[in-house]
Amino acid sequence: MKSDHIPSATIQRLAVYVQVLGWMQRDQVKVVSSEALAKACDVNPSQIRKDLAYFGEFGVRGVGYYVEDLITSIKRSLGVDRVWRTALVGVGNLGRALLNHKEFKARGFHIVGAYDCDPFKIGEVISGLEVMCTKTLSDWVKELDIEIGIITTPPERAQRAANHLIESGVKGILNFAPARITAPENVFVEYVDFFHQLYSLAFSITLAGQ
Amino acid sequence: MKSDHIPSATIQRLAVYVQVLGWMQRDQVKVVSSEALAKACDVNPSQIRKDLAYFGEFGVRGVGYYVEDLITSIKRSLGVDRVWRTALVGVGNLGRALLNHKEFKARGFHIVGAYDCDPFKIGEVISGLEVMCTKTLSDWVKELDIEIGIITTPPERAQRAANHLIESGVKGILNFAPARITAPENVFVEYVDFFHQLYSLAFSITLAGQ
DNA sequence: CAAGGCAAGTTACTAATTTCACATACTACC
DNA sequence: GGTAGTATGTGAAATTAGTAACTTGCCTTG
Known part of the structure; x- marks a missing residue:
């Protein structure tokens, strides 16, 4: 997708995703589905997929998202992968x-x-x-x-x-x-x-x- | 209007209105129009009128809103007129x-x-x-x-x-x-x-x- | 006391966001 | 290597939020 204008609500949610994914990583979770992440963040699964789609394709169909990679990808998308x-x-x-x-x-x-x-x-x-x-x-x-x-x-x-x-x-x-x-x-x-x-x-x- | 479901964005904005109205009150401003308040809060004037319409009619046509009364009304609407x-x-x-x-x-x-x-x-x-x-x-x-x-x-x-x-x-x-x-x-x-x-x-x- | 100006309240419209549903693509297993 | 299963990515539908235009009613002034 890679759209130009991104709603600020999406940005706020991405920040939540990063946070929750961080806890999952600490719990040794390697892969997560949009459904599982959605439940943990208390949002709709399609919402997550759409939010991520603004920035690229980060998941693997039939599998889900690799937690570590997704954190890296979101952080880079947000511009918080640096000091x-x-x-x-x-x-x-x-x-x-x-x-x-x-x-x-x-x-x-x-x-x-x-x-x-x-x-x-x-x-x-x-x-x-x-x-x-x-x-x-x-x-x-x-x-x-x-x-x-x-x-x-x-x-x-x-x-x-x-x-x-x-x-x-x-x-x-x-x-x-x-x-x-x-x-x-x-x-x-x-x-x-x-x-x-x-x-x-x-x-x-x-x-x-x- | 007095609707039943109120968007949370409206609530957030009402909190801003109260804050800004408080400063106006301190500056001895007695009456304010939706246009003036809108400028101070950085939102659209219709937005303000609509947000307020969820709870009742607080203004005077042709005049505007009495600052003190409006603060009281919004606070009561939000349920923050008490301890x-x-x-x-x-x-x-x-x-x-x-x-x-x-x-x-x-x-x-x-x-x-x-x-x-x-x-x-x-x-x-x-x-x-x-x-x-x-x-x-x-x-x-x-x-x-x-x-x-x-x-x-x-x-x-x-x-x-x-x-x-x-x-x-x-x-x-x-x-x-x-x-x-x-x-x-x-x-x-x-x-x-x-x-x-x-x-x-x-x-x-x-x-x-x- | 009447008429005009003005700003609130309201309705209709437009734009945006969210949700749904399906097609696509990847993995694993037989 | 093919097929079944599964979860992503996406386009369209539904919902929601925001804006603009209009109507109503109050206040002031002549």
Whole structure:
């Protein structure tokens, strides 16, 4: 198939597939059918086949998918078969937790810069990384070849952090701050706010209770 | 309109509307049109009107929506116009960060119980809350009238934590652990994993670079 | 007090996503 | 080496979501 436009829902699901396939690999599973994977991911089997078809033919008819190969193929398709260099802005509670989060390195996202505008935090070393002044960000982003910025500032400073990152030529931003960010359309912004999911839960529960 | 089945995409958007309306309220904006709100939320104006129409008529024709009233109406529609009592299982880095997160209380989600199975952590007080043994969870959940469980354990202990919560009659689970959870269908599970969004970013950037 | 402007609510349409069903191709076994 | 079984890949059908166009009703102004 190898289509040009791929729905973002597909991308989200592919991320799930990779995760679930990873657990299967750890459990020594060598081959998996779309049906088995579908059950594990709680989606429709055709959905999986179609999602994969956007990128190529990864399975063997009559057999299924080789787990290891499929992981490799999906990761390559998503562009996560390499290291992404990131910088984090805003060393508060959340920022610290993320800096200490081992999973980042494990999944290929290396945090190579930590920034804050609070003079008391500058110079502090967290998880082997020295906190730098946000004003010097653009110098470092270029030098360190950073492509993704992570914003963990308070909401009122999110846009300023974003501006610094955009100015420095970052291509994507993951924003944890509860604030909308304006960015040129060649800079991709993703919002993380688990309260939206809590709202979903609250709604589902409320609805079910009637 | 007042339809019965509401798409989950609508719920997600309503959560965004509430957030953006909150900022407008702070900026002393009294009335907003679907067009203005749409611009701020980066969606289509008809989309907003349609999303709201699922729940009732909240606007005034020829005028727009009264910001304060609309916030109230959406919150009531979503079921977040009240306090939700939650319990957190897994007092690691992330668990601690969430326990210290003031926004929970601000948004009406009160964390009234913290649990861990590590004896060294039991008894510790975080943000005014004493960490309890996970095994005693079911007694407390019933006593404290907890409806939502938050899982921040390592992945291998996520299902066990979920089982404890389900057994205690929790109606919804917000799972931060990178693990799929099986639950009866009357218990709603939402997954939080910002790596999926990082994958999306990586994909978008990769695609744009070609 | 009437008429016009304006924005919500609604209906009709278009586009997209998901599901289904079948043909294809591979493996294994006889 | 052929045949049966099985699970993929795919095109078409069904469903769902999103957009645009229209109607309704409120507010303001002359």
